[in-house]
Amino acid sequence: MSKDLSRLSRRRFNAMAGVALATPWAATTSAQSKKQRPAPSDRIRVGVIGLGSRGFNLLDELLKQDDVDVTVVCDVDRLHYRDNVWGKGQSFGREGAQNHVEKKGKPRPESVVDFREVCGREDLDAVVIATPDHWHALCTLTALRSGKDVYCEKPVTHWFSEGLEVCKEVKERQAVFQTGSQQRSDAEFRRAVELVRNGVLGKIERVEVGLPPGYERVIVESCVLEEMKKVAHPAETSTPQPPEVGTRIRHEPD
DSSP: OOHHHHHHHHHHHHHHHHTTTOOTTHHHHHHHHTSOOOOGGGSEEEEEEOOSHHHHHHHHHHHTOTTEEEEEEEOSOSSBOTTSOTTSSOOBHHHHHHHHHHHTTSOOOEEESOHHHHHTOTTOSEEEEOSOGGGHHHHHHHHHHTTOEEEEESOOOSSHHHHHHHHHHHHHHTOOEEEEOHHHHSHHHHHHHHHHHTTTTOSOOOOOOOOOOOOSSOOOOHHHHHHHHHHHOTTOOSOOOOOOTTOOOOOOOO
16 A cells, blocks of 8 residues: 555544544445445554543544444553443443444453553544643644654643644644544534624623533542452452542552
């Protein structure tokens, strides 16, 4: 496969991931599903870093593409349920993602804790980054410097200087990079900006911003809880429960 075709294929991958909640490529996906699955040399090998709810949204979109293989998943948590009752509802984290991929009929991906292991792999073409915001710049720059194309969730960086460094790396390496900033590019948001800037709404006196609530439960790895329970109550074998709200457990990557 030529370099140009390879880059074009990767561009298409990033475009699909960048609008994960929209469906402008639905017709393309439908048409592709009727064709024979592309040969391994024509498929894009992807690693996903960050496996919370947004990471799972992106994972689902990747799994719909016949020419994308999710090879490895990465998160500091092996398993968690976010703010849900432990063991109830959708499971997240590395193990949750592996199980999710298998349920979709795809091969079970490898699992790692350290994002640097993902970025350094020679068998990957691209990396999807859906970590908490303060990790975006470091993960993105590490992936770019390792020769990977990157899709990174919004906001890409915390500091303007970090954004400049990302732009520099993308340009120097001629990499494919995209971020999901739908609220900057979607038509309805652009329309709202135009209405305000053109005075259609008059003088704006007050702006209210709504954000999702935080999580009441502290998220910890079930394996850490299991080890704690073994030490405290060796004879018990019941499923571990998360600690009470406010309890914090520090653990190093395994």
